[in-house]
Amino acid sequence: MSHDVLSELRLHLADADATDALGAALAAARAHLPANAPALHVHLHGDLGAGKSTLARALLRALGVQGAIRSPTYTLVERYGLSDGGEAWHLDLYRIGDAGELEFLGLDGGEASLWLIEWPERGRGWLPAADLRIDLAVDGAGRSARLQAASPAARAWLDGVAAMGATAAFTGSA
Ligand SMILES: Nc1ncnc2c1ncn2[C@@H]1O[C@H](COP(=O)(O)OP(=O)(O)OP(=O)(O)O)[C@@H](O)[C@H]1O
Numbered sequence: 798m799s800h801d802v803l804s805e806l807r808l809h810l811a812d813a814d815a816t817d818a819l820g821a822a823l824a825a826a827r828a829h830l831p832a833n834a835p836a837l838h839v840h841l842h843g844d845l846g847a848g849k850s851t852l853a854r855a856l857l858r859a860l861g862v863q864g865a866i867r868s869p870t871y872t873l874v875e876r877y878g879l880s881d882g883g884e885a886w887h888l889d890l891y892r893i894g895d896a897g898e899l900e901f902l903g904l905d906g907g908e909a910s911l912w913l914i915e916w917p918e919r920g921r922g923w924l925p926a927a928d929l930r931i932d933l934a935v936d937g938a939g940r941s942a943r944l945q946a947a948s949p950a951a952r953a954w955l956d957g958v959a960a961m962g963a964t965a966a967f968t969g970s971a
């Protein structure tokens with residue numbers, strides 16, 4: 798892999814505002830991906846309270862979602878129209894018993910251009926592979942974030958985040 802294309806980014810997010818800033822940077826960088834790019838699958842890993850919904854909400858907001866952005870903890874999925882005309886699906890699989898339950902939800906993802914999935918490990922065997930895997934963990938008063946790109950589109954996405962110089966906004970020490 799070329800050294801100037803990122804496949805991994807590690808950040809310290811000192812507070813919830815820094816998590817919001819990461820979401821906004823991901824949204825801004827996504828705008829530079831090819832318009833005909835395939836749907837991007839983002840898997841958000843991390844314990845209860847790690848900041849997965851905070852990040853998803855900030856990303857959705859920055860992609861133009863205007864109304865309430867609820868955690869899909871009980872509904873499993875919330876769908877949002879984006880300002881670029883695409884559609885995002887935000888899933889939280891914490892409450893499903895096993896991945897087979899997902900079949901009955903009719904989540905074929907037909908129209909989705911972006912998937913944000915909390916607790917993706919609970920949908921293993923059913924979910925498409927992640928393009929971008931994000932691991933969040935409590936780290937002191939803040940959070941650590943590790944972003945790993947697993948597809949060319951996701952590598953371009955991470956590269957865009959870094960190219961913006963945006964990492965400095967999260968920590969000053971990315
Ligand atoms: N970088 C950060 N530093 C400190 N607190 C943060 C940070 N990012 C988010 N938080 C806070 O962590 C709390 C839990 O966040 P959130 O609900 O997003 O977690 P979650 O990973 O979605 O949890 P769950 O698995 O229960 O859905 C919120 O109060 C949020 O403001």
Ligand SMILES: [Mg+2]
Nearest residue numbers: 849850868915
């Ligand atoms: Mg959550």
